[in-house]
Amino acid sequence: MPQLRGKNVAAYLDLRSRGIFDAGTLSKLNLKILRGIVLQDSKDFTKVWTKSSKSTIFYESGRIYFENYQCCFSSLPSEPQLLYELPKRSKAEKIEDALLCQCPLDKGLPTPSDQKPSLLALTSNNWLYRFSAVTGQQLEKVYLSPHHKFRYLGWDVSQETFYVKSIQNKVTSSARQAGFNQNTLLYLAVFRVFPLQLVGVLEINKSIFGSTVIDVVLSQGVLAVSHSTKTVKLYSFEDILNKYIRTELVLGEPCHSEGGKTVGEAPFGIPVNIHINECPPVLFEVSCFDNGVQIGGHPWHYIFTLPHKKHQGSYRICSLKDNTLAKHGIQDMKCCSLESDWIYFHPDDSGRIIHVGPSTINVLKILSELESDAQFDIVKEFSITAHRDDAASHINVTSSGRTVKRRFYQLDDDPDRETFRMVEYEDELDLLAVVEVTHREDEGKAHVRLHDNNTGALLKRVPLVESWDVTYSHELFFDRDTIVHIEQTKNNNFCCHVYKISRGQADE
Structure with missing residues (x-):
């Protein structure tokens, strides 16, 4: 590999034209050049x-969506250009939620259309569509259910597995006649993408998970169940799938347990095939404010706020292994503002933590003490601070020249600051x-x-x-x-x- 330090763009392009670099190195080098251009x-x-x-x-990955995803513009050209417009839809067919899918680079797919980005769209009348994100062409469609109102899409494993979640506590008369349980809070339908493959459908039942259940999400193979008691419990979805799935269902094929009706077609839809009859083992449990807990870092840690209003704005960082509070694991900016500060694991996969307040941004990292993992230390890697002239803001000078000091202090997020x-x-x-x-x-x-x-x-x-x-x-x-x-x-x-x-x- 030749030494590149000090070479200009022309030199890089010359080396590229001679095929010196592999694709990964070229991509990294091109982005380094682009970064230099952006910062000039x-x-x-x-x-x-x-x-x-x-x-x-809505915006995602170079695409701007208008009219509930009906109209799509590309932001990649020097001026955004219209990519496509979907046919007009009735109110009953309104797109409620959508996800943009990027095709995998490490494997071949059944059809050429699968190799290009797709838009997953969920409509008001319970249809799940897959459109080409380039042309708007309809590639696949699945009917979910005549009984349950599905409204939300979310990633389990990004670009690999997603789920469709129903609204809560809406059991229709037809559902009652069909014998659906009144204790069911909501339903989840889980799919793989490129092309669409059904993993399974399950119900979140209060008689199984507890009468205080208020919501559930699926993320990174973990089923996170929130309770009105300000408690979050995590379960392994893989274990649930292995233990409680009764029937393997394939989209477009007959469901023999339902008289040969076609899975994913109207008016049948997709039946529940994951029947949980006992509460699965709890992987992790924590009591937290607003049912908010985040897991990440290297090694694994979690961030939460104690479940009392007086602790709002004070974040605790603990080891996921043994729930031990890290040294300096209580992060509190003590800011006086209308909007609270927020904290999250850095999306660059470095394991760091970003803590954002009205005038300060702290980037934190997790360190072990010497060679012992007995306790981890949260240290500040760097801070970004806003310009504040606090001394000047508290002193006023009258028209006569008299200096008057204010008896009150401005909020940290005051519009004048x-x-x-x-x-x-x-x-x-x-x-x-x-x-x-x-x-x-x-x-x-x-x-x-x-x-x-x-x-x-x-x-x-x-x-x-x-x-x-x-x-x-x-x-x-x-x-x-x-x-x-x-x-x-x-x-x-x-x-x-x-x-x-x-x-x-x-x-x-």
């Missing part, structure tokens, strides 16, 4: 496109995008700060042209050379703004 002082982000909508706007509103990680460029907002001249002014993911160093600030009204919801996405800002506006409308890297004066 001569390159600015310029707003190239704006589009409004009366319904919620520079405040962090969100943090986005760009994995391919290894950058943290931090949105800072300051209220000036009767409107909010926002900047996107680009920080090095490993050191926290500020590398670039990008001003957003549109104002940022903190009273409405906002989403921001940083994707390679593109920034997408989706905002809620007055009258419950929505607007999407797209920024692209442009040529600076040095390139003219």
Whole structure:
């Protein structure tokens, strides 16, 4: 491998043309070049496109969705372009939820269409569709049930296995006549993708999991059940599947236990084939505020808040192995703000933790003490801080020149102060995008700060042209050379703004 330090883009391209690198090295090198271009002082982000909508706007992986996923634009070109529009649907066929599926790179698939990205869409009338994410062409469809209202999609294992979840406590008269249990809270249908393959359907029954059950999610092969007693219990879905599945069902084939009706076709749908008749062994249990627990890190740890309101904003980091609280495992910014701070495991798989407050972002890592694993230590790797002139903010000077000191303090997220509103990680460029907002001249002014993911160093600030009204919801996405800002506006409308890297004066 030749030494590349100090070579310019032309030299890299010359080496690539001669086939010196493999595909993985080339991709990494291309992204390194792109990162350098994005961070150049001569390159600015310029707003190239704006589009409004009366319904919620969604963005994922270079695609912008309008009208409940009916209309799709690609954000990859220099200005977003329409990819496709799905045929108009009735209210009964409205798309309730959707997931974007990226095709696997490590194996061949049955048809060429499976090798391209797909959009999974769940409609109001219980149909699950798979569309081409490039053309909008319908590839597959599955009817779920005539008795249970399904509304939510979620990943179990991202891009491999997903689940469809029903709404809660809605047993119809036809379901009662069919003998469905009144203690059933909801139903889960689990599928594999590319192409769609049914894993199974199960019910979450209060007589099995407890009368206090209020919700359930499936993630990374773990069934997480939340209780009104502020308790979360985790179960192995693989063990449930192995022990309680009664019948293997295949989409499009007859179900012999139901008189040969076709699985996944209307009006039959998919019957329950995972029958849990006793509570499975609990893998892990914790009492926490708002039923919120996160698991991650290296080695495995979990983050939670004690289940009392007085502990809100104070986070505990404990070892998953033995529930031991880590040294410095209580993280509390003690901020006085309208919106609380938030904490989560870093999405870069480094095992680190990001703790975000109104004026401070701490990136933490888990260390073992010397060679002993008896206790782990939470240490601060770096911090990102907002500019605050606290001394000046507490002193006013009257027209006569008299100095008056304020008797009250501003909130940490007061609109007049520079405040962090969100943090986005760009994995391919290894950058943290931090949105800072300051209220000036009767409107909010926002900047996107680009920080090095490993050191926290500020590398670039990008001003957003549109104002940022903190009273409405906002989403921001940083994707390679593109920034997408989706905002809620007055009258419950929505607007999407797209920024692209442009040529600076040095390139003219």
